[in-house]
Amino acid sequence: MTNELLHLNYTLTTIDDAVSRFWAVLGGNKIFAFSGSMGAGKTTFISRLxxxxxxxxxxxxxxxxxxxxxxxETPGNTDNTIYHMDWYRLRSVDEAVNAGVEDCLNEARKRDKVYCFVEWPENAPELLTGPHLWISIDLVDEGARIMTVGSRK
Ligand SMILES: Nc1ncnc2c1ncn2[C@@H]1O[C@H](COP(=O)(O)OP(=O)(O)OP(=O)(O)O)[C@@H](O)[C@H]1O
Ligand SMILES: [Mg+2]
Structure with missing residues (x-):
């Protein structure tokens, strides 16, 4: 089940406002799946975040x-970790497990200050078992994108 948390239109000029609105609706989620076609703007958004x-x-x-x-760093914690993954080249769940992908996801599930940002999650959706955010980025035109953020259980 997906529960929509955010729906916004942004450009490279307004991306930082989109980032802060995104960070405000996480609701404790630690695993973010960024879905969108090639060149949609997944890496750009993660980099601004x-x-x-x-x-x-x-x-x-x-x-x-x-x-x-x-x-x-955050005020109460000097070491928060982000694992930024790209599953574009993954050919199987086995390959993902061997590369340590599952370990990263498990760490984010277990430990408070560990996050996973995943590009191309549609290549191994079987790995996204627990709660996570599903973020879709779609092209409006060359200069703008629509982002939809939903929480999934
Ligand atoms: N909101 C936006 N408005 C206009 N252009 C954007 C926006 N976000 C990203 N772009 C542009 O889209 C292009 C592709 O971005 P990016 O590399 O982030 O895509 P990606 O989704 O990570 O692609 P890939 O699937 O290849 O990893 C870049 O040139 C970037 O500047
Ligand atoms: Mg990318």
Whole structure:
């Protein structure tokens, strides 16, 4: 079941406002699945979100590395972790498990300060078993995108 939390239209000029509105509706979710066609703007949004969180590491597309790891501080916690994954090249759930994808998801489920941001979640939806956010990004035209955020159980 999907419960819609947010629906917004944004451009590269208004993306930071979209990021702060997004971060305000998480409702305790730690696993974010970013769905959208090639070039929809998944990496761009994640990268702006990481800037908003003042991530201390360089953010890049993990297409080849599969999993990037970033860290950021919050008032009560000096070490929050983000696992930024791209499942575009995944061919099977086995391959994902071998690459450590399931471990990252389990860590986010168990530990308070661990988050997973996933691009191309549709390539291994079987792995998204617990609660997570499903974020769809769609092209309006070259200069704008529509984002829909839903929570799934
Ligand atoms: N809200 C927006 N308005 C206009 N252009 C945008 C917006 N968000 C992203 N873009 C542009 O879309 C292009 C593709 O973005 P990005 O690389 O983030 O896509 P992606 O969804 O991660 O693609 P891939 O599936 O290849 O990983 C970039 O040129 C970026 O500047
Ligand atoms: Mg990308």
């Amino acid at each position: 990481c800037s908003y969180l003042a991530v201390s590491d360089a953010v890049s597309s993990p297409t080849f590395a599969l999993i990037n790891e970033y860290h950021f």
